[in-house]
Amino acid sequence: MPSLTPTGRVILGMIALGKQTGYDIKQLVDKSTRHFWSASYGQIYPELRRLEEQGLVRGQSEPTGGRARTVYTLTPAGEAALSDWLEPAGEPPFEVRDEGMLRLFFSDFGTPEQRIGNLQAMRDSHRRVLTQLEALDEHEDAMPAGPHLTLELGLGLHRWFVEWCEETERRLVQEQRNDAD
Amino acid sequence: MPSLTPTGRVILGMIALGKQTGYDIKQLVDKSTRHFWSASYGQIYPELRRLEEQGLVRGQSEPTGGRARTVYTLTPAGEAALSDWLEPAGEPPFEVRDEGMLRLFFSDFGTPEQRIGNLQAMRDSHRRVLTQLEALDEHEDAMPAGPHLTLELGLGLHRWFVEWCEETERRLVQEQRNDAD
DNA sequence: AAATGCATGTAAGACGTTACATGATTTT
DNA sequence: AAAATCATGTAACGTCTTACATGCATTT
Numbered sequence: 343m344p345s346l347t348p349t350g351r352v353i354l355g356m357i358a359l360g361k362q363t364g365y366d367i368k369q370l371v372d373k374s375t376r377h378f379w380s381a382s383y384g385q386i387y388p389e390l391r392r393l394e395e396q397g398l399v400r401g402q403s404e405p406t407g408g409r410a411r412t413v414y415t416l417t418p419a420g421e422a423a424l425s426d427w428l429e430p431a432g433e434p435p436f437e438v439r440d441e442g443m444l445r446l447f448f449s450d451f452g453t454p455e456q457r458i459g460n461l462q463a464m465r466d467s468h469r470r471v472l473t474q475l476e477a478l479d480e481h482e483d484a485m486p487a488g489p490h491l492t493l494e495l496g497l498g499l500h501r502w503f504v505e506w507c508e509e510t511e512r513r514l515v516q517e518q519r520n521d522a523d
Numbered sequence: 524m525p526s527l528t529p530t531g532r533v534i535l536g537m538i539a540l541g542k543q544t545g546y547d548i549k550q551l552v553d554k555s556t557r558h559f560w561s562a563s564y565g566q567i568y569p570e571l572r573r574l575e576e577q578g579l580v581r582g583q584s585e586p587t588g589g590r591a592r593t594v595y596t597l598t599p600a601g602e603a604a605l606s607d608w609l610e611p612a613g614e615p616p617f618e619v620r621d622e623g624m625l626r627l628f629f630s631d632f633g634t635p636e637q638r639i640g641n642l643q644a645m646r647d648s649h650r651r652v653l654t655q656l657e658a659l660d661e662h663e664d665a666m667p668a669g670p671h672l673t674l675e676l677g678l679g680l681h682r683w684f685v686e687w688c689e690e691t692e693r694r695l696v697q698e699q700r701n702d703a704d
Numbered sequence: 705a706a707a708t709g710c711a712t713g714t715a716a717g718a719c720g721t722t723a724c725a726t727g728a729t730t731t732t
Numbered sequence: 733a734a735a736a737t738c739a740t741g742t743a744a745c746g747t748c749t750t751a752c753a754t755g756c757a758t759t760t
Contacts, residue, residue: 358629467614544712565714
């Protein structure tokens with residue numbers, strides 16, 4: 343049996359959470375896991391069909407009026423696959439792709455102003471994510487423990503990032519002033 | 524003129540830093556940017572040729588004894604492209620793919636032990652990265668400001684992660700005890 | 705003599721986004 | 733009547749990893 347693809351993992355979980363259509367799944371991904379795990383329609387719909395072929399989900403046509411609609415549920419095999427995957431296993435893949443950091447890394451080839459500008463751009467982008475996460479945090483009470491944990495983690499992480507950028511910016515500005523003397 | 528591909532960006536910068544061969548570039552990527560920007564041989568070698576076609580780098584054959592070796596340098600156009608890209612521009616792409624967090628997110632479908640186990644696995648993986656970064660930090664003095672900044676950022680980030688995991692683990696264990704009463 | 709490091713490369717496939725297309729339903 | 737939302741899907745393209753293959757040079 344072929345193992346779950348990356349997008350397959352999130353889909354299975356989202357169906358377990360009660361999301362029924364590809365559209366629903368995408369909505370929730372954008373709202374809740376986007377900051378550490380994203381997915382696009384171009385992945386979701388084909389993957390749903392693959393999961394069905396593998397017998398992990400079952401889709402039933404349930405139109406809303408004249409609008410086509412396929413509702414998915416987990417099969418017992420799907421529940422088992424989700425359960426298996428939830429078992430802690432070695433180092434879980436962790437990846438970051440941060441172009442702001444890459445610009446910082448090569449910032450010796452630019453001006454001090456560019457370096458600080460890039461730092462500010464990073465700060466702004468983390469602030470923006472933070473604002474979005476803070477909006478979600480207001481329905482905190484209606485949230486299961488798992489989603490709540492990752493929300494807290496995201497909030498803490500981006501707050502830390504913003505602070506680091508601010509602190510570093512102050513330090514660089516200070517150093518620049520000292521050099522001017 | 525076609526814009527720089529993701530891998531193209533890091534290659535151009537690495538050549539500017541004095542790395543001459545595909546092999547050298549890969550070594551430095553693994554040592555220094557891996558934690559926020561990775562690249563594989565399968566990308567690097569073809570991309571070097573594309574960059575040459577675009578006139579951004581120039582390759583010259585400089586064998587070491589009987590061993591083939593191609594040494595790359597930036598052309599003026601390549602320097603300009605690097606310089607352009609270094610200019611702060613909007614929100615720099617930032618992506619995280621964290622399977623540990625995804626497991627946490629769905630942890631309501633598992634046992635409390637699994638949740639804690641996954642938290643510990645996350646902690647361990649961040650500790651491992653931390654150890655690697657700390658080893659690099661010892662040659663701190665010989666490091667340009669840019670690379671030094673990103674190293675500090677990586678150290679702080681993974682330290683924060685480890686602490687968050689530890690703190691959360693304590694809290695979860697505590698709650699589990701309370702529930703047992 | 706063997707192991708490690710230097711050096712280059714490719715083929716296959718997995719993974720992903722973007723942009724486009726379509727049309728019904730609900731809200732304003 | 734228009735705009736927003738619900739709902740599904742595909743084609744093209746871009747990107748990336750993995751696994752494999754090759755062979756010289758240097759160190760042990």
